[in-house]
Amino acid sequence: MGEIVGQxxxxxxxxxxxxxxxxxxxxxxxxxxxxxxSDRDRFVLSIGHYSIALYAALAEAGxxxxxxxxxxxxxxxxxxxxxxxxxxxFEMTGGSLGHGLGQAVGxxxxxxxxxxxxxxxxxxxxxxxxxxxxxxxxxSASHYRLDNLFAFIDCNNQQADGSPAKVLNSEPVHTKxxxxxxxxxxxxxxxxxxxxxxxxxxxTIKGKPHAIVLDTLMGKGVxxxxxREKNHFIRVEPxxxxxxxxxxxxxxxxxxxxx
Ligand SMILES: Cc1ncc(C[n+]2csc(CCOP(=O)(O)OP(=O)(O)O)c2C)c(N)n1
Numbered sequence: 001m002g003e004i005v006g007q008x009x010x011x012x013x014x015x016x017x018x019x020x021x022x023x024x025x026x027x028x029x030x031x032x033x034x035x036x037x038s039d040r041d042r043f044v045l046s047i048g049h050y051s052i053a054l055y056a057a058l059a060e061a062g063x064x065x066x067x068x069x070x071x072x073x074x075x076x077x078x079x080x081x082x083x084x085x086x087x088x089x090f091e092m093t094g095g096s097l098g099h100g101l102g103q104a105v106g107x108x109x110x111x112x113x114x115x116x117x118x119x120x121x122x123x124x125x126x127x128x129x130x131x132x133x134x135x136x137x138x139x140s141a142s143h144y145r146l147d148n149l150f151a152f153i154d155c156n157n158q159q160a161d162g163s164p165a166k167v168l169n170s171e172p173v174h175t176k177x178x179x180x181x182x183x184x185x186x187x188x189x190x191x192x193x194x195x196x197x198x199x200x201x202x203x204t205i206k207g208k209p210h211a212i213v214l215d216t217l218m219g220k221g222v223x224x225x226x227x228r229e230k231n232h233f234i235r236v237e238p239x240x241x242x243x244x245x246x247x248x249x250x251x252x253x254x255x256x257x258x259x
Contacts, residue, residue, distance in 0.1 A: 001052055001072035001079075002234060003241035008073060008081065011218035011231035013053035014248075015156045015189070016123065019214060020057040022195045023121055032062040035088050038114075042091045042107055044122040046100025050154075051083025054090070063089040098131025100124060101151060105137045108149040108209075122151045127159040129170035135180070141209040142181030149209040150202060153177070154189065156218045160232045177211035189214025221251040 002008040028041040045054055052072065059066045064078075064087070071077035078086050084093040092103050104122035111118040128134050141149055159167050170176070174186040183205040187194040195214070202210035219225025222244040225234060236244075 001055065001069050003238070003245070004070055005073040006238075007233065007235040009049040009052050009232075010234045010244075011158075011225055011228070012047070012050045012125075012154075012156065013056065014220045014222060014225065015216040015218045016050060016053050016154055016214075017056070017220070018190050018192050018216075019123070019152055019154075019195055020053055022192060022199065024057045024061050026196065027199060028119075028121065029117075030061075035063055039116055039118055041119045041121065042104075043089075044091050044100050044104040044107065044120060045083060046092060046094045046097060046103070047123065047125045047128065047154075048080075048082035048084065048094025050123065050125070051080070051087070051090075051094065054083060055079050055087070058087070058089045061089075097125070097128050098133045100128070101134050101137035101141075104149060104151070105141050105144070105146065108141070108146040109144060111148055112146070119148045119150065122149070124151060124153045125159075126153065126155045126157065126164050126170060126173070127167075129153070129164070129173065129176075130159075130168045138177065138180045138182065138209075145207045146209045147183075147206050150199070151177075151182070151209065151211045152189075153211060153213045154216055155213060156216045156231075158218055158231055162230075174211070174213045177213065181208060182211040183208040184211045184213065186213040186215070189216035190220050221248050223247060 002010040030040045031037045058064050059069050072079045073081045082095040083090055100122050104120045108120045157163050161167050164170050174184050177184040185198045187198045198212045218231040
């Protein structure tokens with residue numbers, strides 16, 4: 001996608017791909033042919049600019065076609081650079097940061113009231129921890145004992161204007177979630193096994209919402225992207241996209257994927 005349009009939020013996508021692989025191909029219950037199935041688990045993405053990763057997951061899941069990925073960021077495309085509900089499989093329109101967890105809390109309460117088995121998986125960024133609305137939602141979730149709610153906090157240590165330590169420090173992130181009454185773990189977000197184990201452990205805890213803080217590396221799998229000082233928006237030469245694809249193939253050859 002980045003190669004075709006020449007730019008994009010590729011760093012975030014690569015950083016969070018391991019989580020989406022676990023959620024979409026191991027954990028979540030959904031029907032790619034009936035994406036509005038009322039008992040479905042919901043993936044809630046308010047960080048609209050991370051949508052590039054979700055488009056890839058939805059294509060692999062069969063919700064959209066692989067061919068449609070070529071339209072990423074193009075005029076009239078359903079695959080906007082900042083994701084929205086015009087794309088099948090998107091539960092909310094993102095972009096205005098800090099509103100995802102509040103909507104996820106509403107969905108989790110709704111599922112409980114409707115006696116539905118649905119679980120709600122919300123992905124937050126470390127930048128969204130600068131938003132007061134995130135903490136209001138965090139407080140509500142533990143107040144209502146929403147154990148059908150799982151929040152993944154992507155600590156990639158970057159925001160648009162630099163590191164959270166420089167912009168507005170949110171560390172230690174995990175102790176804040178604990179203090180807000182959440183069942184909390186912190187793991188390497190680029191270690192599939194660690195994510196799986198954290199989810200399995202979280203599912204055994206009842207009566208509390210679950211926070212899994214993920215330490216991730218932006219641009220994971222592409223050495224030149226991993227080493228960039230600023231990765232918020234990537235625009236590189238055509239030759240570099242080719243190298244990037246080769247390095248990704250090295251990390252996870254298409255015919256050797258296992259979950
Ligand atoms: C409410 C709101 N404030 C500011 C912005 C502008 N903005 C877009 S992306 C971004 C960076 C936020 O940090 P994070 O989500 O951690 O970024 P990344 O990991 O992609 O660097 C900002 C401030 C926005 N979209 N919404």
